[in-house]
Amino acid sequence: MSEQLLISILAAAVTAGTPILYAALGELITERAGILNLGVEGVMLIGAVSGFIAAIATGNSWWGLAAAMLAGGAVAFIHALLCISLRANQIVSGLALTLFGTGLSGYLGKAFIGMPVPQPFRDQPLGLLAKIPFLGPIFFHHDVLVYASYLLVPALSFFIYHTRPGLILRALGENPAAVDALGSKVFLLRYIYVILGGMLCGIGGAYLSLAYSPCWLENMTAGRGWIAVALVIFALWNPWRALVGSYLFGGIDALGFNLQLLGVAVPVFFLNMMPYLFTILVLTLVMVRKGGRLATPGALGLPYNREER
Amino acid sequence: MQFRLEKRLTHSPVMAMAVPAVATVLALLFCAVFLALTGRQPFELYAVMLTGALGSSYGLSETVVKAIPLMLCGLGISIAFRMQLWNIGAEGQFYLGAFGATWVPLTFPTLPAVVMLPAMVICGMAAGGLWALVPAFLRIKWQVNEIITTLMLNYVGILWVYYFVYGPWRDPKGFNFPLTAPFPAAAMLPTLGSSRIHIGLLFAFVIVILFVVIFRNSRWGYEIKVIGASERAARYAGMNIKRNMYIVMIMSGAICGLAGMAEVSGIAGRLQPSLSPGYGYTAIIVAWLAKLNPVAIVFVALLFGVLQVGGYLVQTYGVPASIAAMIQGAILFFVVGGEILTQYRIVITGLKGAEPADE
Numbered sequence: 001m002s003e004q005l006l007i008s009i010l011a012a013a014v015t016a017g018t019p020i021l022y023a024a025l026g027e028l029i030t031e032r033a034g035i036l037n038l039g040v041e042g043v044m045l046i047g048a049v050s051g052f053i054a055a056i057a058t059g060n061s062w063w064g065l066a067a068a069m070l071a072g073g074a075v076a077f078i079h080a081l082l083c084i085s086l087r088a089n090q091i092v093s094g095l096a097l098t099l100f101g102t103g104l105s106g107y108l109g110k111a112f113i114g115m116p117v118p119q120p121f122r123d124q125p126l127g128l129l130a131k132i133p134f135l136g137p138i139f140f141h142h143d144v145l146v147y148a149s150y151l152l153v154p155a156l157s158f159f160i161y162h163t164r165p166g167l168i169l170r171a172l173g174e175n176p177a178a179v180d181a182l183g184s185k186v187f188l189l190r191y192i193y194v195i196l197g198g199m200l201c202g203i204g205g206a207y208l209s210l211a212y213s214p215c216w217l218e219n220m221t222a223g224r225g226w227i228a229v230a231l232v233i234f235a236l237w238n239p240w241r242a243l244v245g246s247y248l249f250g251g252i253d254a255l256g257f258n259l260q261l262l263g264v265a266v267p268v269f270f271l272n273m274m275p276y277l278f279t280i281l282v283l284t285l286v287m288v289r290k291g292g293r294l295a296t297p298g299a300l301g302l303p304y305n306r307e308e309r
Numbered sequence: 310m311q312f313r314l315e316k317r318l319t320h321s322p323v324m325a326m327a328v329p330a331v332a333t334v335l336a337l338l339f340c341a342v343f344l345a346l347t348g349r350q351p352f353e354l355y356a357v358m359l360t361g362a363l364g365s366s367y368g369l370s371e372t373v374v375k376a377i378p379l380m381l382c383g384l385g386i387s388i389a390f391r392m393q394l395w396n397i398g399a400e401g402q403f404y405l406g407a408f409g410a411t412w413v414p415l416t417f418p419t420l421p422a423v424v425m426l427p428a429m430v431i432c433g434m435a436a437g438g439l440w441a442l443v444p445a446f447l448r449i450k451w452q453v454n455e456i457i458t459t460l461m462l463n464y465v466g467i468l469w470v471y472y473f474v475y476g477p478w479r480d481p482k483g484f485n486f487p488l489t490a491p492f493p494a495a496a497m498l499p500t501l502g503s504s505r506i507h508i509g510l511l512f513a514f515v516i517v518i519l520f521v522v523i524f525r526n527s528r529w530g531y532e533i534k535v536i537g538a539s540e541r542a543a544r545y546a547g548m549n550i551k552r553n554m555y556i557v558m559i560m561s562g563a564i565c566g567l568a569g570m571a572e573v574s575g576i577a578g579r580l581q582p583s584l585s586p587g588y589g590y591t592a593i594i595v596a597w598l599a600k601l602n603p604v605a606i607v608f609v610a611l612l613f614g615v616l617q618v619g620g621y622l623v624q625t626y627g628v629p630a631s632i633a634a635m636i637q638g639a640i641l642f643f644v645v646g647g648e649i650l651t652q653y654r655i656v657i658t659g660l661k662g663a664e665p666a667d668e
Contacts, residue, residue, distance in 0.1 A: 042638075082645055086646050086648075088645040092597055093642070093646075096638055097642075099590055099634060099638035099641065100639055100642060103635030104343065104635045104638070107629050107635050223461070226460050227461075230454075230457045267472055269469070269472035269475070270472065277461070280447070280461050284447055288451050
């Protein structure tokens with residue numbers, strides 16, 4: 001394989017991995033707070049469609065991004081309301097979110113299929129960094145949302161492991177009763193993190209419709225939301241591992257696409273299966289290595305009830 | 310007004326009935342907001358959907374036709390959910406079932422119907438069951454989350470079918486469309502009179518009866534219930550959890566596979582892409598709305614058949630068919646949100662301004 005091709009595949013891995021990364025980070029903080037949100041796929045779709053519509057209406061993709069965050073946060077709020085206040089089954093509520101998001105995004109987006117984005121997020125090589133041999137074109141020839149994710153991962157990691165609110169976030173998912181006893185507001189904090197998580201998933205969706213594709217297609221996330229959910233397990237709830245995992249999946253995506261361009265004799269349908277099969281494989285490997293016991297947040301998926309402390 | 314939630318000692322049967330009904334109404338109102346915001350007349354649209362699906366014999370029969378795969382997949386899902394096995398792979402198992410069933414007439418086109426149809430049922434169920442065996446194995450052996458594996462296999466299963474209809478199984482006389490050759494008459498399920506309602510409806514009824522017997526009268530049904538309620542209790546009681554998990558997942562996949570078989574053999578008459586408009590996903594809502602009760606699944610599936618046909622019909626008014634998925638998702642929201650009322654009662658503890666009585 002020529003170096004040129006390798007660079008282009010690795011650079012494509014970064015862009016293909018970025019929407020998954022945003023979504024995985026969103027799910028990561030949600031789960032750290034003890035709430036399982038299986039609605040990532042739906043939230044991403046809502047983010048993608050609302051970002052797209054807002055970008056067309058205003059002619060400005062930044063407004064699109066803001067709309068995607070707002071919409072992602074709003075639908076995540078529904079999940080928060082059901083799971084935190086109404087103590088609903090988190091698995092089923094998440095599935096409902098995915099199904100509702102798929103339906104709503106299909107409904108809202110129908111009229112916009114085939115329209116171009118006025119000003120999609122375009123690649124902006126990052127000065128001197130872009131000139132580093134090999135690494136420059138892989139990591140620093142992208143759009144601003146990719147660069148923002150480079151900052152988000154270390155920031156989130158620092159927040160979770162080295163700050164007091166981060167400690168409380170971890171405790172929320174492990175032992176909410178302890179957080180309550182310390183005088184922090186469990187319900188309010190969980191709401192905040194679920195909504196923030198939804199906003200990040202919204203960005204992940206908007207990245208697809210405003211930068212990666214950039215267009216709107218029904219069901220354009222094609223399972224990326226679910227891959228993000230799987231990635232959080234693979235990442236063992238650590239942002240850095242989520243970054244690595246996202247690029248790994250981006251790489252599989254990019255590899256499949258490039259093999260197709262090279263005219264490899266594998267039918268395209270089998271190439272398209274790769275990300276999904278890879279998800280199953282990676283998840284299985286993690287479980288085998290950890291002997292089926294992960295450091296899952298102890299209170300994940302359990303509604304908190306003050307009266308049953 | 311102040312209130313608090315008080316745990317009910319027993320589940321309220323009144324609420325168990327009322328919650329899904331009220332949830333459906335609230336979901337329709339909730340979606341009406343989105344319809345109104347996008348410049349449509351929500352209640353006129355609902356009326357069109359309802360009269361379209363129920364107002365003519367054609368509409369009625371289409372409603373039943375769409376309800377059959379929802380019943381079968383809903384039943385398949387319900388048995389796994391009872392054991393807290395979250396099989397959300399019905400869509401993939403449906404496609405694999407259709408694939409397995411199609412293999413029979415394509416390989417042995419001259420079989421008589423009495424051999425052909427049972428062979429198709431067996432192959433369809435086997436393919437669906439095997440598709441569910443993979444996540445079952447991974448879950449039982451290494452605790453791999455079955456929600457994710459079953460869902461990932463949906464995408465793989467659909468691509469698998471696409472590969473065959475675009476490739477080796479494509480009808481050479483089909484003008485290059487991605488379709489298999491049409492089935493011989495012997496491979497088509499009998500229908501009710503001249504309607505499109507096929508014997509698949511009977512499959513669903515047989516499974517309902519089977520489930521009712523299993524869960525009311527059999528030791529095995531009791532074991533499934535116990536394992537679903539508490540794995541630890543089941544282990545203390547000496548129940549074989551792993552074996553039951555395998556059986557239940559394979560049964561679940563096989564029934565969803567049967568749904569796929571019934572759809573190709575009863576309706577499509579050939580294997581084709583987009584055989585299912587998401588039946589496997591909608592059936593999750595059906596199963597949950599019916600509280601996993603087999604008899605209730607039949608009725609909820611019929612209700613969702615109305616939505617499916619209605620959503621299809623309003624397309625002629627320029628409304629996207631996804632309106633049905635949107636309403637269905639919203640119904641599930643309200644149902645899970647309302648479930649708290651079956652376990653808790655709201656007790657009003659004081660009026661505004663007055664001191665609450667017990668604090």
